[in-house]
Amino acid sequence: MSSLKFFYSRLRTEEKQLFKAAEKLGIPFEFIDVRSLVWPDVDISPGDVAVGRVVSQTQNQAICQLLESKGVRTVNPSSVVALCGDKVATAAALDNAGIPQPPYRVAFSPDEAILASEQLGYPVVFKPPVGSWGRLLAKMNDRDAVEALVEHKSYMGPQHQVFFIQKYIEKDGWDLRATVIGGKPVTAIRRCSEHWITNTARGARAEGFPLDSILINILKKVHGAIGGDVLAVDLFQTRDGWLLNEVNGQPEFRSSIETTGVDLPELIVNHAWSLVSRD
Amino acid sequence: MTVNCVVCEGLVTMPEDVMEGELLLCPDCGTELELVSINPLTVEEAPEVQEDWGE
Numbered sequence: 001m002s003s004l005k006f007f008y009s010r011l012r013t014e015e016k017q018l019f020k021a022a023e024k025l026g027i028p029f030e031f032i033d034v035r036s037l038v039w040p041d042v043d044i045s046p047g048d049v050a051v052g053r054v055v056s057q058t059q060n061q062a063i064c065q066l067l068e069s070k071g072v073r074t075v076n077p078s079s080v081v082a083l084c085g086d087k088v089a090t091a092a093a094l095d096n097a098g099i100p101q102p103p104y105r106v107a108f109s110p111d112e113a114i115l116a117s118e119q120l121g122y123p124v125v126f127k128p129p130v131g132s133w134g135r136l137l138a139k140m141n142d143r144d145a146v147e148a149l150v151e152h153k154s155y156m157g158p159q160h161q162v163f164f165i166q167k168y169i170e171k172d173g174w175d176l177r178a179t180v181i182g183g184k185p186v187t188a189i190r191r192c193s194e195h196w197i198t199n200t201a202r203g204a205r206a207e208g209f210p211l212d213s214i215l216i217n218i219l220k221k222v223h224g225a226i227g228g229d230v231l232a233v234d235l236f237q238t239r240d241g242w243l244l245n246e247v248n249g250q251p252e253f254r255s256s257i258e259t260t261g262v263d264l265p266e267l268i269v270n271h272a273w274s275l276v277s278r279d
Numbered sequence: 280m281t282v283n284c285v286v287c288e289g290l291v292t293m294p295e296d297v298m299e300g301e302l303l304l305c306p307d308c309g310t311e312l313e314l315v316s317i318n319p320l321t322v323e324e325a326p327e328v329q330e331d332w333g334e
Contacts, residue, residue, distance in 0.1 A: 010326075011300035019298075033300055057331040085331075132333025159330075201333070 002047040002276045004029040004269070005072075007063050010055040013254045014265070018051065021265035027273050034059055039066050046071030047277030051268070053250060057085040057130060060250060075272045076249045080228035084249030087164050088129045090226070094244055097225035099218070101244045102236070103167040110150035113163035117146045123168035130159060132248070134197040139168055169236045169243060174198060176209060176242075178219055179256055179264060180231040182271040185211055185219040187253075187260040206255035218242055229275075230268055282320045286310045291322070 004027055008015045015031070022029040032042070034054050044050070050067045052074050054060035064078035076084070083089050094101050105116035117124045117140060126138040126149060140146045153160040175198045178188040188211045193204035200206055211219075215235075222233050222244060232251030236243045253264045280293045289307030293314070302325055303312045311325040 008300070010332075011298060011302060016298065016301070055332045056329060057333070128330075130331050132331075133328075135328075135330070135333070 001028065002045065002049070002278070003027075004272055004276065005044060005048055005050045006031040006053055007034055007050055007060075007067075008032070008053040008055070009034050009059065012055070012252065014252050015053050017254070017257075017265040018053070018269060021263070021269040022273075025266065025269060025273070027269060034063055039063075040070075042067075044070060044072050049073045049075060049272050049276045051075045051272050052081060057081070057132070057250075061085060073275050073277075075268075075275070076228040076230060080226060081249050083226055084228070084231070084247050086129050087127055087246065088162060090247050091164070093225050094222070094247075097221060099221055099225060099244050100241065102169050105163075105165045107163040107165065108161065110154055110163075113150045113165065114143065114146050116163070116165050118143065120165060120167045125166045125168050126153075127164045127166060128160060129162050129164050133201040134199040137197055139196055166245075168196075169238065169245075171198070171236045171238075175245065176215075176235040176237065177206075177256065178211070178215065178233045178235065179251065179253060180219050180223050180233060181264070181267045182229060182274075183220070183223045185216050186267060187211070187256045187262045187264065188215060189256050189259050191255075200255045201252065206259045208259040208261075215242070218244070222247060229271055280320065282314075282322050284308060284310060284312060285322055285324060293320075 050072050052060045052064045061081045064074040064081050067074050068078055088106055091104055107113040107116045123139050123141045128136045138149055174190045174192040177191055179186050188209040190207045190209045191198040191204040198204040226247050232248040234245040257264050281290050284291055284305035287308035289305050291303050291305050301314045312322040313325040315321050315323050
């Protein structure tokens with residue numbers, strides 16, 4: 001009989017909530033700490049569905065790829081994990097779909113990164129292509145700061161030699177985090193902070209926000225561009241409309257539950273269970 | 280259920296439904312601990328955040 005498998009490495013609140021939701025729904029499941037396994041010694045069958053919740057982006061993508069090679073459907077698919085895990089790839093996919101996002105440049109040398117910053121106009125934000133929780137984001141207000149930053153980055157390894165630079169968007173102290181499950185927008189919250197970085201992992205305050213038809217339309221387009229089963233979409237509201245900042249494929253959602261009352265773990269588990277082969 | 284912090288030996292109280300792998304915060308020194316075994320009760324310092332961690 002097929003079942004749900006949860007792959008994780010760090011038992012966050014979200015993982016516990018997912019396990020409890022599966023228990024409550026009476027769905028057969030198993031949770032597997034990837035730190036304790038050696039592939040291919042994993043008890044899986046084609047037709048199982050695996051929910052990838054490994055906190056390391058690299059490890060999550062690897063386990064999803066391995067599971068798919070054995071006919072296991074993963075939530076999210078490894079291609080979506082890869083796309084969401086790379087801000088350059090995400091920006092390109094959004095561009096292709098015509099979804100508005102902050103102006104950006106991608107440079108491959110320190111000199112061109114400086115030039116790109118000048119083209120965009122200060123302030124700009126340097127983001128590592130892979131990374132989360134607001135780590136290593138750098139808001140640059142002038143050329144002097146950029147020159148120092150790119151020199152520091154030149155000593156930080158190959159990943160930091162791809163310079164992803166976004167125009168800084170004035171957002172009046174908040175951004176929007178929306179959650180899309182199975183292609184359906186289900187929650188939106190405002191993340192408010194005195195700091196320009198508004199991740200709740202960095203202490204931003206969360207408030208519920210209504211999902212109107214404009215937002216729903218944008219979120220459906222985002223899902224069309226990125227695909228996947230569970231997406232967390234971050235947007236900025238501007239005078240000219242919404243700008244899409246980032247798409248996350250393995251969200252932490254506790255703040256969205258508390259502020260909207262929507263049972264996201266149950267929705268995720270039910271969606272994953274709907275993908276299990278009944279053959 | 281309680282266990283001693285591996286850093287400061289402070290007393291860390293665990294929730295009733297605690298699971299292996301769960302993260303606990305020592306109330307005395309603030310160290311993040313991971314429950315690596317329920318029987319016997321064993322905690323270790325939780326792994327440091329890595330560059331590619333997160334949503």
